[in-house]
Amino acid sequence: MRTVARLIALPLVLAMVIAACGEDDTGGGTGDTAVEGTESPDGATGANCELDQVDGDLNFYNWSEYMDPELVTAFEEEYAVDVVEDFYESNEALLAQMQAGAVYDLIVPSDYMVGIMIQNGLLAPLNKAAVPNLGNLLDRFTELPYDPGPEYSAAYQYGTTGLGVNVSVVGEDFPRSWALLFDPERTETFPGGVSVLNDPRETMGAALKYLGYSLNDTDLEHLQEAADTISAALGGIATFDSDQYDEALVSGEVAVSHGYSGNMIIGIGEAENPDDFEYILPEEGATLWIDNMAVPANAEHPCTALTFINYILDAENGAALTNWNYYGTPNEASVDFVEPEVIEFYGPTFEAEGLEVIEDTGDYEINFTDYLAQAKS
Amino acid sequence: MNEGTAPKGPVERLLGLNAWLVYLFFYAPIALLIVFSFNENDNVGIWTEPSFRWYQAMFQDDRVMGALRNSLVVALFSTVVSTVLGTMLAIALERYRFRGRGALDGIAYLPIIIPDVTMAVMLLVFFFQAFGVLSDLFAVRLTTGLTTIALAHIAFSISFVAVVVRARLSQLDSALEEAAADLYANRWQAFRRVTLPLIAPGVAGGALLALTLSLDDVVVTQFVSGAGSTTLPVYVFGLVRRGVTPLINAVSTVMLVASMVLVGISLGFQRGAEARAQRLADPEAVREEIVAG
Amino acid sequence: MTAPTLADPAAGGPVTPELERAAEKAESRRGLLIALPSYIYLVLLFVLPLLLVFVYSFATRDSTGQTVLADWNLDSYRRLFSSAVLEIFVRSLVLALATTVISLAVSYPFAYYIATRTPRVRNVLLVFVMIPFWSNFLVRTYAWRVILGSEGPVSQVTQLLGGEPFRLLFTNSAVLIGLVYGFMPFMILPLYAALERMDWRLVEAARDLYADGWTAFRKVTLPLSMPGVVAGSILVFIPSLGAYVTPALLGGARTVLMGDYIVSQFLAARNWPFGSALSFAVMFVMLLATIFYFRAGAKTL
DSSP: HHHHHHHHHHHHHHHHHHHTTTTOOOOOOOOOOOOOOOOOOTTOTTTTTOOOOOSSSEEEEEEOOOOHHHHHHHHHHTTOEEEEEEEEEHHHHHHHHHHHTTOOSEEEEBBHHHHHHHHHHOOOOOOEEEGGGGGBGGGGGGGGGGGOSSSSEEEEEEEEEEEEHHHHHHOOOOOTHHHHHHOOOHHHHHHEEEEEEOOOHHHHHHHHHTTTTTTTTTOOHHHHHHHHHHHHHHGGGEEEESSSSHHHTTTSSSOOOOOOOOHHHHHTTTSSGGEEEEEEEEOOOEEEEEEEEBBBTSOHHHHHHHHHHHHTTSSSHHHHHHHOOOOOOGGGGGGGOOOHHHHHHHGGGOOTEEEOOOOOOOGHHHHHHHHHHHHOO | GGGGGGGOOOOHHHHHHHHHHHHHHHHHHHHHHHHHBOOOSSSSSOOOOOOOOOHHHHHOOOOHHHHHHHHHHHHHHHHHHHHHHHHHHHHHHOOOOTTTTHHHHHHHHHHHHOOOHHHHHHHHHHHHHHHHHOOOOOHHHHBBSHHHHHHHHHHHHHHHHHHHHHHHHHHHHHHHHHHHHOOOOOHHHHHHHHIHHHHHHHHHHHHHHHHHHHHHHHHHHHHHOOTTTHHHHHHHHHHHHHHHOOHHHHHHHHHHHHHHHHEEEEEEHHHHHHHHHHHHHHHHHHHHHHOOO | OOOOOOOOOTTSSOOOOEEEEEEHHHHEEEEEEHHHHHHHHHHIIIIHHHHHHHHTTTTEOOOOOEEEEOOSSSHOOOOOOOOHHHHHHHHHHHHHHHHHHHHHHHHHHHHHHHHHHHHHHHHHHHHHHHHHHSSHHHHHHHHHHHSSTTTTTHHHHHHHHOOOOOOOTSSHHHHHHHHHHHHHHHHHHHHHHHHHOOHHHHHHHHHHHSHHHHHHIIIHHHHHEEEEHHHHHHHHHHHHTOOHHHHHOOOOSOOHHHHHHHHHHTTTTOOOHHHHHHHHHHHHHHHHHHHHHHHHHHHHH
């Protein structure tokens, strides 16, 4: 009896010891009953948080390669908490996780997704007393159509989605068009092919633009056309990727890469032969997007989240972020600290022609996801 | 007995060549993986010079160490529970007759033929519904995490353990167990002193299988884990999707070496248990054992 | 094994039918008790989830993608027969069959070779087969990603020889290699077990009878080893059909297979009812395949 008991008890005890050792307080990380977030009598998460208050480690769900690791480390040291980062590749993937009950403290949805989440009660209103740096935002980022106020979100970065092109492969006078992705006669001649974002709105949007429609078009026939265009182009598409598009381009794996401005420009800048590459916005039009920090309604550490938001909205931190990821900063106070070439690059963005902002299409929204899945198969 | 019947001549040589090629096929990728983990270069395919930098990076990486810790905790817990439950299941199915045995027999084999994707889907849906119901009834908000991962691993491991132990049980001569039952006043004693040592190699084999299944699992874990409760394979899987660096090679090498060590220990244990079982298979030895006990 | 019928020492008399029945009932109760914990666990965490998935497959989805357990319908099942889904399914089926056939073709001679060595050599050879088998599956599959990449060793060799950078990664062939690599041990071990257990005197007799070694093999060895072939084939076919990790690591945009298709229904695609229907369909096919393999295997004996 003793040997058997020992054989069973030993590994169990070992398991518990390992679990206990080095266990930082990450709240819901062990799947036990969730600690209720700091709620006020009327139930809003985070309503009782004070400035600079932290209530545990931050579970931060973000796009990949979007947050400067040095900023994270500095935050961890200043507030004595851990920041646990997890990554998603599209707004729809983020929404799926939130709907399935995933618990995070801070998320970064794009413009239209903020609207969708507010409507579905997935976000907690911001406790403005804990985020005084909201005042640093440029006016145009405080009265956004999807969240006037702002009440639920704080603008994070903005940018465009376009094409990274390997000029030495496609030739000097390449068409500045989405044809570089969707014209199989062209793409199938590129060694390695092309890389397209794995994002329902962005990818279907690009195809819609290529066909001359708006990327917020709600005509199913047009969407079917777009899906068929993508299907026909599959021969030249190497991969649907929302994370590695810059590396794939610069390393020569693909000749043209669909991706976001900041990561693309940094990737090109760090290449051995930057002059071989160029980031372009196709003539048919492209996406202008604004990403925003938001606190989910089921967050377990809302105070830490609010403090982090305030931290990022600080003038110098905001500048550090932009200097690191090369996206547009919505922070007026940061402008003085941002490298001039970034300011210059994003200067004309809001006035540029042909750029569209993605909008919530309500009940039609799910079709983008469905038709992209259909197009890929 | 077999070797006398080996085919001669050219067929034999071809077979040998095939065998060597298969071993090469198995080990070359692993070897390359290990070699490149000591590569100085950022790029996974291009060799520059030897260096330990990725191992240093790995041990300093909180996420990796955290995921490793989670994997070990879950694996240990699920191995113990599924081995105990699986062994009991095997004994009940093989040695007893009771109502519902047929149904249990069927249920016990299903997890083996179900693809892990389906299993992942089943458990995700289950936990999602269960948490919803519990939240409505008791206003308690449960989330996925290490506990749900462990529960999931146990769910698919029990059947595998049961199959292995049952195979072992069916090879045993039940006369030995009957003799023990005669001589011991207590069924538990008979089990512990005779049956258990006889099936010990099977139990050890089942435990090793459960451990491997738990440490290998990606899909099921991915579906039922929560924020901050990633296991190592799921974390590595995520890393690969996002960017391949020799850090992954270093993590992989450690995982490989660890599994080889585990196998070594377990095989050694199994051989020891096997030797003991062989001794007990002799009725004389059983009688001595009982007299001594 | 039934409960041993013993003379009950307490009663001090011969065994009566009532006594036997009571003993059997006690045995039965004990058996049930021993089985109970696993029974409960499996019912709760296996049967119940299975039923839930079945229920979900008839549910609908609201405009944001949340599952709504009302408006029961057969839409998800109807969609299973759409050309897009059938295409994915056939692709997965072909890949799984190819994996099984290739594994069998390579593993059979290999297992045969091991089975015909001396016991000591056999054990050593087996250990060296087991080691990759017990090593982490993800890691072993990842190794191929490194090898097949266009910056990888194979590519460097082809470039040295003056050719193009080797681009096998992100193709169906890469997935096939990965699947064979990952699952071949599952074919080798049952084959070896069956071959090792055979009565080789029959093989010797056959060699004497038939002039040709190949005929002896075909008529005697092969049929006798069928159980191993069947077991190995099932153990390779099933995970290959539902494979997720291997295609995710080695396949590309174009190789959408069942495993990834199902998973994506629960991620960005947010279509749990459809994903449930797909999961159920895949499981059903595997059940059929298992039954088919067993029947086919039994027939040759």
